[in-house]
Amino acid sequence: MQCSPGSQSVLDAGGFERLLALLRSDGFVLVGPIARDGAIQLSAITGIEDLPRGVGDEQSPGRYRLRPREDDALFGWAVPSQPWKKQFLPSRLDLVHIRRKGSALEVEPAAAEANPIAIIGARPCEVAAMRVQDGVLRDGPHPDSDYAARREAAFVLAVNCGTPSGTCFCVSMDTGPRAKAGFDLAATELMEPNHRFLIEVGSDAGARVLERVAATPATDGDIAAAADLVAGAAQKMGRALDNKGLTERLLGNLEHPRWDDVAERCVGCGNCTLACPTCFCTNVEDSSNLGGDVATRTRTWDSCFALDFAYIHGGSVRPTLRARYRQWLTHKLATWVEQFGTSGCVGCGRCITWCPVGIDLTVEAGAVGEARG
Amino acid sequence: MEDLESILQKHSFLADLRPEHVKLIVGCAKNLRFRPGEFLAREGQKEACMYLIRRGTVAIETHAPNGETICIETLMPGDVLGISWVTPATAHFDCRARDTVIAFSLDHDCLDRKMREDAALGYAITSRLLDNTYQRLSRLRLQQLDVYR
Amino acid sequence: MPMRIGRAGHDIDGVFTWALEPSAPFAFEPGQFNMLYAHGVGEVPISISGDPNDFSSLHHTIRVVGNVTEALAALEAGDEVGVRGPFGSTWPLAEASGQDVLFVAGGLGLAPLRPAILSVLTRRSEFGQVTIIYGARSPTDILFRAELERWRGRFDVTLEAIVDHSGTDWYGPVGVVTRLVAEAEIEPEYCVAMLCGPEIMMRFTARELEQRGLEPSQIWVSLERSMKCGVGLCGHCQLGGTFVCKDGPVYRYDRVASKLLLRGL
Numbered sequence: 001m002q003c004s005p006g007s008q009s010v011l012d013a014g015g016f017e018r019l020l021a022l023l024r025s026d027g028f029v030l031v032g033p034i035a036r037d038g039a040i041q042l043s044a045i046t047g048i049e050d051l052p053r054g055v056g057d058e059q060s061p062g063r064y065r066l067r068p069r070e071d072d073a074l075f076g077w078a079v080p081s082q083p084w085k086k087q088f089l090p091s092r093l094d095l096v097h098i099r100r101k102g103s104a105l106e107v108e109p110a111a112a113e114a115n116p117i118a119i120i121g122a123r124p125c126e127v128a129a130m131r132v133q134d135g136v137l138r139d140g141p142h143p144d145s146d147y148a149a150r151r152e153a154a155f156v157l158a159v160n161c162g163t164p165s166g167t168c169f170c171v172s173m174d175t176g177p178r179a180k181a182g183f184d185l186a187a188t189e190l191m192e193p194n195h196r197f198l199i200e201v202g203s204d205a206g207a208r209v210l211e212r213v214a215a216t217p218a219t220d221g222d223i224a225a226a227a228d229l230v231a232g233a234a235q236k237m238g239r240a241l242d243n244k245g246l247t248e249r250l251l252g253n254l255e256h257p258r259w260d261d262v263a264e265r266c267v268g269c270g271n272c273t274l275a276c277p278t279c280f281c282t283n284v285e286d287s288s289n290l291g292g293d294v295a296t297r298t299r300t301w302d303s304c305f306a307l308d309f310a311y312i313h314g315g316s317v318r319p320t321l322r323a324r325y326r327q328w329l330t331h332k333l334a335t336w337v338e339q340f341g342t343s344g345c346v347g348c349g350r351c352i353t354w355c356p357v358g359i360d361l362t363v364e365a366g367a368v369g370e371a372r373g
Numbered sequence: 374m375e376d377l378e379s380i381l382q383k384h385s386f387l388a389d390l391r392p393e394h395v396k397l398i399v400g401c402a403k404n405l406r407f408r409p410g411e412f413l414a415r416e417g418q419k420e421a422c423m424y425l426i427r428r429g430t431v432a433i434e435t436h437a438p439n440g441e442t443i444c445i446e447t448l449m450p451g452d453v454l455g456i457s458w459v460t461p462a463t464a465h466f467d468c469r470a471r472d473t474v475i476a477f478s479l480d481h482d483c484l485d486r487k488m489r490e491d492a493a494l495g496y497a498i499t500s501r502l503l504d505n506t507y508q509r510l511s512r513l514r515l516q517q518l519d520v521y522r
Numbered sequence: 523m524p525m526r527i528g529r530a531g532h533d534i535d536g537v538f539t540w541a542l543e544p545s546a547p548f549a550f551e552p553g554q555f556n557m558l559y560a561h562g563v564g565e566v567p568i569s570i571s572g573d574p575n576d577f578s579s580l581h582h583t584i585r586v587v588g589n590v591t592e593a594l595a596a597l598e599a600g601d602e603v604g605v606r607g608p609f610g611s612t613w614p615l616a617e618a619s620g621q622d623v624l625f626v627a628g629g630l631g632l633a634p635l636r637p638a639i640l641s642v643l644t645r646r647s648e649f650g651q652v653t654i655i656y657g658a659r660s661p662t663d664i665l666f667r668a669e670l671e672r673w674r675g676r677f678d679v680t681l682e683a684i685v686d687h688s689g690t691d692w693y694g695p696v697g698v699v700t701r702l703v704a705e706a707e708i709e710p711e712y713c714v715a716m717l718c719g720p721e722i723m724m725r726f727t728a729r730e731l732e733q734r735g736l737e738p739s740q741i742w743v744s745l746e747r748s749m750k751c752g753v754g755l756c757g758h759c760q761l762g763g764t765f766v767c768k769d770g771p772v773y774r775y776d777r778v779a780s781k782l783l784l785r786g787l
Contacts, residue, residue: 100561103601105524142753142768251762254784281757284750288562295562302757309758310748313587317747323786331760338763432696444688447696449705471693515698516686520720521629521659 003207009215010222011197017048019213023118028155031087032120033080038066040080059165062358075121075189078165079348083277084126085133087117088150095297111146116153124176125348127158129277131182135340136280158183162229166238167349169362175346177233188226198226241362247334253369262364263322265357270303272351278344304328333365381477384425385451386501394494401483407470413454414468422478423455429474434467453505524602534663538595539583547577551612552637553772557752559604560593567749569634574641583633609752611772613638614742618714622650626727628657628699628719632665634744635718646678653706654681657699661685661692700730710735718744725782728775738776745770762787
């Protein structure tokens with residue numbers, strides 16, 4: 001059938017498997033969700049058999065559990081434990097090797113060209129997060145060339161969400177549960193009466209692939225069932241964030257006692273920044289070989305919760321947890337808007353789930369600026 | 374030649390002082406000249422007057438046993454020297470003319486008597502001293518921060 | 523980009539200046555900085571301290587404060603060093619054109635202001651009164667002393683220097699820069715002030731200038747934060763809704779004053 005951006009068709013499980021196989025044969029490394037060590041994680045996959053069949057999840061502040069589902073859904077959970085950002089912004093990346101020859105320095109690029117990857121099953125909130133990171137790392141006056149190249153080469157197959165968790169609030173952030181943009185193909189997994197996927201085309205690249213899979217046109221019934229599923233998901237958000245006047249309220253209350261209160265609970269581990277799909281901060285480490293003649297500059301993920309993150313001669317600019325938590329939250333929800341025109345939060349809820357002490361961003365953001373009780 | 378009263382009135386410390394008040398204190402004032410190196414006040418000695426500097430630079434100094442002279446602050450035309458005058462204390466520092474210094478001296482006992490007799494003059498002089506002291510204090514605080522370290 | 527150190531000179535205790543020799547003409551605007559790389563040790567942001575009209579020689583004035591600057595200090599003329607840049611915002615020379623210019627530098631803050639001062643002196647007739655106020659810790663800590671004395675000797679520049687404390691080897695004023703700012707001959711309406719030095723000193727100076735009648739929008743400051751990438755990608759130098767490496771280091775004071783007054787922002 002003819003496919004073009006916006007067109008909708010249907011694949012059964014076999015068709016979905018053919019789609020993955022085609023992407024592989026086109027040279028993409030498939031990266032998708034797998035169930036491992038009691039969590040949905042992201043990993044290289046070979047096909048549909050690697051996906052977490054019949055697995056659901058429960059998420060609440062500081063708590064994450066997998067549970068069996070009563071059906072064989074492949075995408076029957078909310079969001080994986082890890083964000084996708086690693087695919088485009090690796091947690092460690094050698095940037096350059098610098099060789100010293102006598103008094104001279106020679107610079108050699110270190111980054112090997114990576115195989116293009118196909119993102120299999122990113123949630124709408126996560127697709128939105130990719131676009132948020134694009135705004136920071138790709139669309140400014142000084143794009144990160146490695147990020148831009150990985151992003152350019154990637155294929156994004158989004159899967160709309162029918163099963164939000166207790167920490168989800170994509171509806172508040174207007175990023176889900178249905179993907180609106182930023183994908184090549186977006187699937188909605190339907191279980192009744194038979195296991196199938198409604199596929200929406202988001203780009204020409206998506207259309208070209210789908211045309212070769214032999215999808216059948218979507219019926220009104222398929223489209224209605226998919227709409228019902230995401231509409232139901234929208235009603236099941238575990239959390240909500242009141243965005244109205246949020247930026248002004250946070251920035252107008254930088255000395256609010258709630259910052260002291262949250263600093264008492266926060267342990268400064270930085271888990272929220274690792275779990276966050278938009279946190280982009282990096283550091284560069286320097287190392288050299290034993291001979292000392294070849295040095296390597298390696299970019300690594302960093303976190304604004306690290307004490308030395310804002311170190312200048314004489315000490316850290318943010319020596320207290322209060323200052324560091326405030327920096328993270330106000331950047332995510334307020335100054336990000338000033339800088340990049342969007343919120344830095346997509347409502348995936350990971351920072352809430354993976355906080356070891358269960359600090360809830362939606363609660364904290366709501367409490368800052370409230371009159372003292 | 375201008376008389377003492379009119380030149381006294383031009384000193385920034387006394388700016389806008391009411392003419393009758395200037396008249397009152399002119400009897401306490403002397404116009405003095407100090408040669409370079411001459412001391413206007415010595416550490417440990419009683420300060421009998423305060424100075425309104427008109428010309429030249431006065432270094433406020435102390436010294437260490439090894440003979441090293443340490444300059445803490447310099448005072449310039451428009452400044453007041455001898456604010457410790459407000460308490461019956463002896464000078465804490467040496468005050469040395471770096472170059473030719475011309476200054477009014479205001480005799481302590483004389484000024485004190487007139488300020489007690491005329492509360493409005495007392496207020497006018499005291500508030501100027503307080504303002505001057507505060508400015509000196511805030512500069513010394515910045516100096517104490519040793520920001521260039 | 524590796525660059526050869528053409529000349530390395532000692533300025534004052536713990537501070538040295540390099541003249542680097544770029545292989546291609548190196549253009550920058552006053553106020554900008556480069557990331558300097560010591561082989562195997564790391565990179566540090568260092569402001570450019572040389573003449574912006576000299577494309578063949580790139581000057582950096584560096585104080586030894588950490589392991590990277592220590593490694594840089596160990597290099598000699600003829601050695602190569604890594605240079606990335608120029609990065610960051612610039613002193614407002616266009617805005618200052620036709621106005622009086624007041625430079626207030628403290629300690630090593632003279633280095634980032636030097637390209638702006640040299641530019642103004644090169645195009646001297648475009649500006650009104652030029653006043654330079656410099657504060658240092660002690661007479662031996664005065665940076666670029668010979669040059670300051672040369673500038674002070676000009677008929678078209680007013681220059682005053684003050685030290686926090688001195689012995690008898692100093693004939694100038696002793697005290698803090700704000701003292702000189704309070705007495706500087708300026709026309710508040712027609713003045714652009716450029717401040718560079720420790721942040722506390724700049725805050726005090728800006729306050730003094732406001733008392734003199736300058737609007738915060740006439741005052742510019744250069745800030746220091748943890749800068750790693752230089753292009754707003756790594757997040758380290760964030761200050762409110764700005765990244766100091768690309769939105770700064772030079773800021774109009776009214777745009778950052780409230781941020782500087784807040785601890786730990």
